[in-house]
Amino acid sequence: MSAQKAMNPLESVAEARDSGVGGPARVVPIAAGAERRQSIRDFRTPPVPQPPARLDDYQNIIGQASLDALRFLARDLKGKTIKMVNSTAVGGGVAEMLNRLVPMLSELEVTTHWDVITGGNDFFEVTKAFHNALQGNDYQLAKHVEEIFLMYNEQNMRRMQFSEDLVVIHDPQPAALVCGRKDSTSHWVWRCHIDLSHPNTQVWGFLRPYIERYDAAIFSSQSFARQLPIPQYLFYPCIDPLSEKNKEIDDSIVQAVCDEFRVDRSRPIVLQVSRFDRAKDPVGVIQAFKLAKKYVDCQLVMAGGGASDDPEGAAVLQEVKAAAGEDPDIIILDLPPWCALEINALQRASTLIVQKSIKEGFGLTVTEALWKGKPTIASAVGGIPNQIIHKLTGVLVHSVEGCAYQIRYLLTHPDFAKRLGENGREHVKENFLMTTNAKRWLLLFRILNGTQTAPLP
Amino acid sequence: MSEVETQVRKSKKPFYFNTSEHLLRIGREKAANLSELLEGLRRCPANSVFQHTFRTLQEHHFIRRGFSNDFAHWTLSACNEPALAERLASVDVREFTSLEDLRQSLVSVLEEYVRDNPDAAARRAEESFYFCAADIVVLPTSFVPETLPGFADGLRRVSVHSIHHHFIEARLRLKLMSNDFSQWLLEEMSLPDEARAINRIDIYTATMEHVRKQIIGIVEHAV
Numbered sequence: 001m002s003a004q005k006a007m008n009p010l011e012s013v014a015e016a017r018d019s020g021v022g023g024p025a026r027v028v029p030i031a032a033g034a035e036r037r038q039s040i041r042d043f044r045t046p047p048v049p050q051p052p053a054r055l056d057d058y059q060n061i062i063g064q065a066s067l068d069a070l071r072f073l074a075r076d077l078k079g080k081t082i083k084m085v086n087s088t089a090v091g092g093g094v095a096e097m098l099n100r101l102v103p104m105l106s107e108l109e110v111t112t113h114w115d116v117i118t119g120g121n122d123f124f125e126v127t128k129a130f131h132n133a134l135q136g137n138d139y140q141l142a143k144h145v146e147e148i149f150l151m152y153n154e155q156n157m158r159r160m161q162f163s164e165d166l167v168v169i170h171d172p173q174p175a176a177l178v179c180g181r182k183d184s185t186s187h188w189v190w191r192c193h194i195d196l197s198h199p200n201t202q203v204w205g206f207l208r209p210y211i212e213r214y215d216a217a218i219f220s221s222q223s224f225a226r227q228l229p230i231p232q233y234l235f236y237p238c239i240d241p242l243s244e245k246n247k248e249i250d251d252s253i254v255q256a257v258c259d260e261f262r263v264d265r266s267r268p269i270v271l272q273v274s275r276f277d278r279a280k281d282p283v284g285v286i287q288a289f290k291l292a293k294k295y296v297d298c299q300l301v302m303a304g305g306g307a308s309d310d311p312e313g314a315a316v317l318q319e320v321k322a323a324a325g326e327d328p329d330i331i332i333l334d335l336p337p338w339c340a341l342e343i344n345a346l347q348r349a350s351t352l353i354v355q356k357s358i359k360e361g362f363g364l365t366v367t368e369a370l371w372k373g374k375p376t377i378a379s380a381v382g383g384i385p386n387q388i389i390h391k392l393t394g395v396l397v398h399s400v401e402g403c404a405y406q407i408r409y410l411l412t413h414p415d416f417a418k419r420l421g422e423n424g425r426e427h428v429k430e431n432f433l434m435t436t437n438a439k440r441w442l443l444l445f446r447i448l449n450g451t452q453t454a455p456l457p
Numbered sequence: 458m459s460e461v462e463t464q465v466r467k468s469k470k471p472f473y474f475n476t477s478e479h480l481l482r483i484g485r486e487k488a489a490n491l492s493e494l495l496e497g498l499r500r501c502p503a504n505s506v507f508q509h510t511f512r513t514l515q516e517h518h519f520i521r522r523g524f525s526n527d528f529a530h531w532t533l534s535a536c537n538e539p540a541l542a543e544r545l546a547s548v549d550v551r552e553f554t555s556l557e558d559l560r561q562s563l564v565s566v567l568e569e570y571v572r573d574n575p576d577a578a579a580r581r582a583e584e585s586f587y588f589c590a591a592d593i594v595v596l597p598t599s600f601v602p603e604t605l606p607g608f609a610d611g612l613r614r615v616s617v618h619s620i621h622h623h624f625i626e627a628r629l630r631l632k633l634m635s636n637d638f639s640q641w642l643l644e645e646m647s648l649p650d651e652a653r654a655i656n657r658i659d660i661y662t663a664t665m666e667h668v669r670k671q672i673i674g675i676v677e678h679a680v
Contacts, residue, residue: 065476065619068599073594073596219483222483222587227485231482233480234589380584423519427519431516439478440480
């Protein structure tokens with residue numbers, strides 16, 4: 001069988017019928033797979049959303065003492081209120097995080113409201129351009145663009161009430177809402193989820209006066225921050241250990257997913273999970289895999305998405321297929337965005353996980369890999385060095401050759417690889433779980449309120 | 458004191474198990490080479506020194522070896538200066554009851570290395586060092602034992618953050634080369650040998666969970 005056949009489950013039933021098994025292209029027999037997986041679910045349609053987990057559900061994961069600390073932290077804030085404002089209710093990491101954080105804080109009796117700004121296409125075109133410019137893209141800021149940005153911020157400001165004790169504005173889109181700040185007893189915080197280390201100077205120069213009106217700013221990595229006259233805090237992004245993507249699953253599900261995608265669990269599996277995006281260097285991963293495979297037996301699974309609804313993604317997918325050539329050990333999966341359970345299963349089935357990005361935000365796929373106790377090889381970009389302490393919680397690489405060497409090394413040194421995986425999981429448990437995120441918000445709220453902030457011990 | 462007396466004896470003052478939680482504040486100083494690290498270390502606030510030494514041990518409590526403080530880690534991983542990293546790693550936070558003394562000790566190591574290795578001092582690191590600081594909130598726990606068995610039970614059930622708070626951070630508060638556990642055993646339970654044994658536990662060769670087990674072992678032996 002050949003490989004590098006991108007398997008889009010939405011199309012592959014017909015493909016499987018057309019191609020059969022054993023032909024020149026590697027094709028997954030989805031119909032048979034779907035039958036096998038009926039006990040799990042049919043992943044061709046989005047799953048029904050699960051009700052949010054309760055705090056007590058986390059006890060087995062973080063322990064009673066950590067849960068108690070959360071409750072003690074919240075006790076003095078009982079009755080206080082928080083408002084979170086962002087630009088989208090669905091899709092994207094911020095909405096995903098707020099979907100879980102808001103009920104968690106409310107369960108701790110710190111009532112938290114979530115409001116989403118509205119705007120026309122012209123507004124979101126501007127904010128998308130701002131987003132890219134703030135992450136370093138070239139951009140010429142025009143006066144009418146500033147006006148569009150401010151007009152929609154003002155419209156939203158008039159529509160919203162800001163009576164909460166803590167108002168948190170997420171990302172640049174609603175940043176000018178701070179102009180609606182009236183009550184001097186409330187605290188306003190700007191939570192920046194993007195990398196501001198090398199912003200376009202015009203866009204940053206325009207936004208900066210608004211940011212300086214907040215009481216504090218929060219960044220996802222030290223290296224993403226700017227010099228500002230307000231305090232800046234470090235909040236790592238987080239994963240929910242009880243979500244479809246990260247919860248513990250039965251091995252029968254892992255096996256069924258591997259059967260579905262023809263992944264052979266009796267041989268070492270190297271996995272990269274990422275959109276088909278050049279910033280994730282999927283071709284570099286294939287090159288590294290091919291170098292490593294000269295010395296060690298292994299398969300490569302490239303599980304991602306974005307090729308069906310993004311022309312650039314489709315082009316990258318073609319490049320990936322071309323790079324894979326006829327190698328039967330490379331399995332390329334173009335999955336729909338709701339395939340969290342399948343990603344979870346593939347991560348758990350893997351021997352090693354790779355994230356060979358050229359540019360990265362925080363890199364939550366690395367967090368997911370570490371949480372599953374997997375030895376992880378990743379590039380030292382964006383927020384990844386916060387997660388991977390070289391040779392302690394994973395290994396950092398800087399080149400295709402380095403990545404290939406580490407694949408070989410970790411596959412042939414399983415004890416060392418196991419130790420990395422164990423440390424990585426503990427690192428996530430300590431720093432990158434949703435419960436830790438909730439704790440940081442409570443700590444910040446107390447600190448801004450001046451509630452029992454201790455001097456140095 | 459008989460075994461039964463030790464078990465049932467109530468202390469005049471109970472042991473209040475507390476825990477400390479920390480929020481990371483991003484500082485103004487950053488370093489792109491060793492000279493800048495030295496300059497930043499001289500200028501940064503004391504709670505930055507705390508964050509990158511005491512706190513980093515807590516953040517990485519699950520690692521048994523290879524991680525002592527952020528300065529040592531950065532000089533090895535980003536500057537590739539193993540000799541300097543070894544010297545910085547050997548600065549034991551438990552030998553200090555003042556952050557200024559700890560800062561001075563780290564500064565002395567760096568000053569000497571920078572003076573003897575001017576090329577290395579100016580060489581650009583692979584990634585910058587960002588000085589951070591810790592804002593601390595101390596919280597109570599529900600464990601307030603008055604007896605030795607209750608103390609052992611508390612040790613088993615509190616978080617590792619609480620163990621770190623009482624066992625490692627405490628010396629900055631006590632201004633003593635000791636810790637809260639040893640002080641309570643000595644002053645309230647008249648157990649000087651156990652107090653001394655606990656104070657000798659090596660935090661750099663064991664995870665915090667292993668440190669906890671060793672403390673519990675000593676206390677249970679007394680029980």
